[in-house]
Amino acid sequence: MRAADAVFEALKAEGVNHVFGIPGGANLPVYDALHDAELDHIQVRHEQGAGHAAEGYAKATGKVGVAFATSGPGATNLVTPIADAMMDSVPTVFITGQVRTDLIGTDGFQEADVTGITMPIVKHSFLVTDPRQIPEYIHAAFHIASTGRPGPVLVDIPQDLVRADVDYEPPTGTPDLPGYKPPLEGNIKQIRLAAKALANARRPVIYGGGGIIHANASEEFREFCTADNFPVTLTLMGLGAFPAPHEQWLGMLGMHGTRTANYAMDEADLIVAVGARFDDRITGKLSEFAPRAKFVHIDVDPAEIGKNVPAHIPIVGDAKDVLAKLNREYRALKADSSRLDDWWKRIREWQTTYPLRYEDTNDSEIKPQFMIEAMYEATGGDAIIASDVGQHQMWAAQYYHFSKPRRWLNSGGLGTMGFGLPAAIGAKVGCPDETVVALCGDGSLIMTAQEMATAAHHDIPVKIFLMNNGHFGMVRQWQELFWDGRYTAVEMGPSPNWPKLAEAFGWKGFQCTDKTELRDAMAATLEADGPALLDVHVTKDENCFPMIPAGNAARDMVG
Amino acid sequence: MGEPGTSELVKLEDLEASRTLTGRKHILSLMVENKPGVLARIAGLFSRRGFNIDTLAVGPTEDPNISRITLTLDGAVHPIDQVTKQLHKLVNVIKIRDMEPDQTVAREMALFRVNAAVENRQEIMQFAEIFDAKIVDVSRRSLTIEVTGTADKIDSFENMIRPHGLIEMARTGEVAISKARPDN
Ligand SMILES: Cc1cc2nc3c(=O)[nH]c(=O)nc-3n(C[C@H](O)[C@H](O)[C@H](O)COP(=O)(O)OP(=O)(O)OC[C@H]3O[C@@H](n4cnc5c(N)ncnc54)[C@H](O)[C@@H]3O)c2cc1C
Ligand SMILES: Cc1ncc(C[n+]2csc(CCOP(=O)(O)OP(=O)(O)O)c2C)c(N)n1
Numbered sequence: 001m002r003a004a005d006a007v008f009e010a011l012k013a014e015g016v017n018h019v020f021g022i023p024g025g026a027n028l029p030v031y032d033a034l035h036d037a038e039l040d041h042i043q044v045r046h047e048q049g050a051g052h053a054a055e056g057y058a059k060a061t062g063k064v065g066v067a068f069a070t071s072g073p074g075a076t077n078l079v080t081p082i083a084d085a086m087m088d089s090v091p092t093v094f095i096t097g098q099v100r101t102d103l104i105g106t107d108g109f110q111e112a113d114v115t116g117i118t119m120p121i122v123k124h125s126f127l128v129t130d131p132r133q134i135p136e137y138i139h140a141a142f143h144i145a146s147t148g149r150p151g152p153v154l155v156d157i158p159q160d161l162v163r164a165d166v167d168y169e170p171p172t173g174t175p176d177l178p179g180y181k182p183p184l185e186g187n188i189k190q191i192r193l194a195a196k197a198l199a200n201a202r203r204p205v206i207y208g209g210g211g212i213i214h215a216n217a218s219e220e221f222r223e224f225c226t227a228d229n230f231p232v233t234l235t236l237m238g239l240g241a242f243p244a245p246h247e248q249w250l251g252m253l254g255m256h257g258t259r260t261a262n263y264a265m266d267e268a269d270l271i272v273a274v275g276a277r278f279d280d281r282i283t284g285k286l287s288e289f290a291p292r293a294k295f296v297h298i299d300v301d302p303a304e305i306g307k308n309v310p311a312h313i314p315i316v317g318d319a320k321d322v323l324a325k326l327n328r329e330y331r332a333l334k335a336d337s338s339r340l341d342d343w344w345k346r347i348r349e350w351q352t353t354y355p356l357r358y359e360d361t362n363d364s365e366i367k368p369q370f371m372i373e374a375m376y377e378a379t380g381g382d383a384i385i386a387s388d389v390g391q392h393q394m395w396a397a398q399y400y401h402f403s404k405p406r407r408w409l410n411s412g413g414l415g416t417m418g419f420g421l422p423a424a425i426g427a428k429v430g431c432p433d434e435t436v437v438a439l440c441g442d443g444s445l446i447m448t449a450q451e452m453a454t455a456a457h458h459d460i461p462v463k464i465f466l467m468n469n470g471h472f473g474m475v476r477q478w479q480e481l482f483w484d485g486r487y488t489a490v491e492m493g494p495s496p497n498w499p500k501l502a503e504a505f506g507w508k509g510f511q512c513t514d515k516t517e518l519r520d521a522m523a524a525t526l527e528a529d530g531p532a533l534l535d536v537h538v539t540k541d542e543n544c545f546p547m548i549p550a551g552n553a554a555r556d557m558v559g
Numbered sequence: 560m561g562e563p564g565t566s567e568l569v570k571l572e573d574l575e576a577s578r579t580l581t582g583r584k585h586i587l588s589l590m591v592e593n594k595p596g597v598l599a600r601i602a603g604l605f606s607r608r609g610f611n612i613d614t615l616a617v618g619p620t621e622d623p624n625i626s627r628i629t630l631t632l633d634g635a636v637h638p639i640d641q642v643t644k645q646l647h648k649l650v651n652v653i654k655i656r657d658m659e660p661d662q663t664v665a666r667e668m669a670l671f672r673v674n675a676a677v678e679n680r681q682e683i684m685q686f687a688e689i690f691d692a693k694i695v696d697v698s699r700r701s702l703t704i705e706v707t708g709t710a711d712k713i714d715s716f717e718n719m720i721r722p723h724g725l726i727e728m729a730r731t732g733e734v735a736i737s738k739a740r741p742d743n
Pocket of ligand 1: 087088089148149150208209210211212214215234235236237238252253254255256257274275276277278279281282298299300301304317318319320389390393394411412413414415416474
């Protein structure tokens with residue numbers, strides 16, 4: 001068969017039902033083969049949209065997300081989502097067209113060295129040099145993208161090779177990759193040691209992250225955390241891995257986390273990190289981070305252990321396996337829970353003194369935090385929320401109490417504005433029965449607003465809740481707090497008429513400027529047939545608090 | 560730390576994290592798949608993570624599918640453990656060995672072109688002899704000398720020869736293999 005047809009045989013064997021992409025010269029043969037292939041292709045309006053949609057699909061379903069692009073500008077448009085998927089460990093496969101092999105290296109039309117450009121931002125990449133490699137590399141790409149620490153894999157296929165004749169044999173067993181052996185099981189001795197250390201800890205904190213979600217280990221995580229009365233906090237990427245409304249829940253930690261979670265880290269004697277990578281948004285000033293704590297660090301990527309913070313008990317392995325064993329080992333010790341009573345007394349004090357709070361208005365003005373609370377109610381707290389980047393993202397993390405994994409899709413590591421809408425589209429494609437809301441900032445949405453056309457074209461009924469503050473709010477906040485209020489390039493000026501813009505794309509458009517009407521407006525938007533946008537005008541200069549100013553320590557939280 | 564929660568004692572204060580900086584030179588020996596782009600991936604990783612390579616040598620091994628890359632790095636500056644873990648994440652890197660200094664044979668080759676006027680020619684040739692070096696090219700005004708040995712030996716030779724007018728120097732970087740066990 002044509003190698004292009006083998007591409008789809010390989011995708012079928014990998015269980016792929018949906019791909020996101022845009023055709024062009026170099027991947028024309030692939031698109032020709034798509035004509036007869038049995039999968040849904042979602043024709044996005046910009047390759048960045050394809051990439052983020054693939055990410056949203058992957059984050060919501062746990063399956064590998066797939067995007068296609070042509071050579072040159074098509075492929076370079078994928079750079080941002082590839083980098084995003086790398087930072088957030090999202091299992092994705094990007095299949096790009098490349099110019100003919102005889103043109104490679106000659107600055108041929110639409111030639112760009114994508115494998116070179118993306119080398120630092122992929123988990124791995126393949127440049128096909130022989131048509132027989134095509135199915136082999138695609139299978140290897142799926143294996144690498146989805147195992148160990150997940151991540152993006154690129155397969156770059158020259159246009160002439162994909163037209164060649166090849167035989168397709170479905171793979172038997174895992175691909176032959178002598179240098180790739182992701183660890184799975186944690187060392188039992190280390191796990192036992194960790195259990196004993198925990199049993200002797202007086203002020204433990206369990207600090208969980210995105211790795212729990214990647215490992216589908218939320219159940220095991222909850223079991224372990226409740227094996228004793230352990231205080232639990234999660235990173236932005238881990239939200240949903242532990243049910244938020246819970247006695248043991250301290251809230252998110254880090255720069256915009258709760259005071260309670262950050263103070264608990266500060267005073268802890270033992271911190272158990274699970275699938276979390278001690279990002280600087282967590283540690284702040286490294287030398288003053290959790291100064292009294294010893295660390296148990298559980299991660300599938302050995303390089304994360306000891307990278308930023310020393311690990312006293314390193315455990316390399318898949319969180320699902322390690323947590324199950326740790327839970328068993330810990331329970332067997334029958335530790336005395338009452339040793340944690342003093343610790344909880346201290347924690348409860350913080351919780352009472354420093355709850356998350358904001359000053360609501362007495363008039364019709366909509367506070368952004370109020371908008372998130374209304375969104376929580378309107379969706380029953382159970383929607384998939386795909387967020388853009390900025391203040392709205394942080395407020396959602398604080399006030400939308402995620403209680404299940406894979407409901408909170410956002411760009412944490414790269415912080416990519418414009419992620420929300422395409423990610424929501426991908427999530428809705430993957431989870432058609434779920435309510436999917438893109439929570440957007442007015443600065444972010446316009447970066448990928450063209451994807452409204454995609455949703456209309458393919459009947460993908462996502463909803464946009466636009467938090468419209470007329471600013472690049474997060475940057476405005478930094479300029480206010482740390483740059484003496486010298487506002488530069490943060491005001492959005494004449495913003496588009498969003499409901500009309502939505503209507504122009506074939507969406508329903510709604511607007512709300514009055515607090516008393518917000519709940520109804522949200523309900524109407526959610527109930528509307530097809531995709532719909534709700535433009536919510538919120539307070540223009542609200543700041544997101546509390547906050548640890550960048551490079552400071554937990555004790556220096558402000559607001 | 561007062562009363563423990565169980566009778567199984569693990570004192571938190573006794574737990575120690577492993578040191579990150581070793582303070583000595585390390586020779587890393589990497590077995591990598593002989594595929595296009597592998598060296599670029601390794602070089603890219605080093606520049607991205609801010610690791611400095613002191614020397615790098617690449618060549619074939621007894622297996623045509625596998626190349627060996629020998630790197631030297633300063634363990635006083637870089638956490639070697641983090642370097643090897645990052646290298647391990649490259650899919651084409653099959654095996655990494657952080658060579659134990661006393662169980663390793665390491666050698667480097669260097670070529671020196673030195674000013675050698677009639678007056679000091681004799682002296683330079685004596686140095687060469689002491690260092691077991693070979694004169695591989697001779698001209699009226701210069702000598703080209705090949706030295707093989709440990710990096711230290713080559714450093715010493717360079718120090719000896721420099722005052723005579725070192726015109727040019729090329730070093731390969733060390734290559735290394737483990738010593739055979741006595742019973743092998
Ligand atoms: C505006 C803005 C503000 C932010 N503020 C905050 C903040 O206040 N608080 C906060 O927490 N974050 C914040 N972030 C996000 C932050 O930048 C990081 O993205 C985030 O903290 C990283 O989360 P994580 O440690 O859970 O790691 P992730 O990036 O989710 O990484 C997952 C980790 O789990 C490991 N892993 C993967 N799979 C497995 C497995 N199967 N088993 C075991 N381990 C596995 C990986 O190796 C990796 O180490 C902010 C981002 C933005 C854009
Ligand atoms: C692509 C990209 N460009 C720039 C930034 C820097 N940045 C971070 S937050 C932000 C403002 C976001 O504004 P908006 O989407 O309106 O959200 P708000 O903070 O107002 O809620 C900017 C410009 C970024 N994160 N991503």
